[in-house]
Amino acid sequence: MIVAMSISPGVADETGSVSEAVAAAVRVVKESGLPYELNSMFTNIEGEWDEVMAVVKQAVDVVTAVSPRVGLVLKADIRPGYDGQMTAKVERVERLLGD
Amino acid sequence: MIVAMSISPGVADETGSVSEAVAAAVRVVKESGLPYELNSMFTNIEGEWDEVMAVVKQAVDVVTAVSPRVGLVLKADIRPGYDGQMTAKVERVERLLGD
């Protein structure tokens, strides 16, 4: 499955920036070794439920450690028997668009 | 924490209805014994990460069993040291609204 994950600390720093908390969470994803892609709104991770969710939990934990309240938004596309979809899904759409 | 969960089968029945798949998922939540509330868009569940996520996984599994592709949307409000927030959050807002 592919999971799009967004973790936001309840409290931004005084400039309204949440980059440091987000970077800490993305570092967890990166070190997990699972395929991932970072974009301006979500971090997408591909893998089996248990391995992806273990990473999400650990990413939430590093943000909870520095913020009293954490918001998590997660969207998953679960399609047993398919992998390599993080790239394949975009390619299918781009092919249809003639890109 | 409180999790709002929405599980949708990739394929609706011929009338466009997804009620049966949703009911199967909600039954899993109900039988878990965790506090929950069902509304027209999400099922909200309150508990600790591991217990809530075990229920979410099981709910996804019953829908995956009848649909080749499943979409999951999850939003969590994680606030260590707080419980009973499923009721308390709504009460705080209603008090401010004078309801």
Place this chain on the structure above:
Amino acid sequence: MIVAMSISPGVADETGSVSEAVAAAVRVVKESGLPYELNSMFTNIEGEWDEVMAVVKQAVDVVTAVSPRVGLVLKADIRPGYDGQMTAKVERVERLLGD
């Protein structure tokens, strides 16, 4: 269509509470006259696209007025030709559950 809307100010008050900002947003929904339901994670609103989105925009505006950064999460179930679904969807599921 039904829209589940969650608006969060980028900055909570010193106790981590966001109730006041949320109440201001819900007040906008309430005064719109559209059918709505408030739960611990989202405010659900039913109506046509233009009328619902005008309310969402106004609700975002009242929070933007007090917070330099605002997060919005929105999930919509769009089903032309159907109304009264905010109640009907829950009833269909509860009937299947034998509640």
Place this chain on the structure above:
Amino acid sequence: MIVAMSISPGVADETGSVSEAVAAAVRVVKESGLPYELNSMFTNIEGEWDEVMAVVKQAVDVVTAVSPRVGLVLKADIRPGYDGQMTAKVERVERLLGD
């Protein structure tokens, strides 16, 4: 603001694929001229509320035209006075990660 948008038809084709409906929606975004990025879970669009929401509505409309029921998930990061954030947000995080 930046909006992450995901539109899914209620009914996939017989292979479970939703690529054609998604491509039709992304074509609308592309032709709008607004900055956007396509990834495996969401299409991110940057612009002012009215221009972005007009594109989202039009993208929903092309999918509603071929599917009796449409699901929309939208996450927005609203930060008045900032633009060019679709690239800048990722760069801030990557710099903190040492990438």
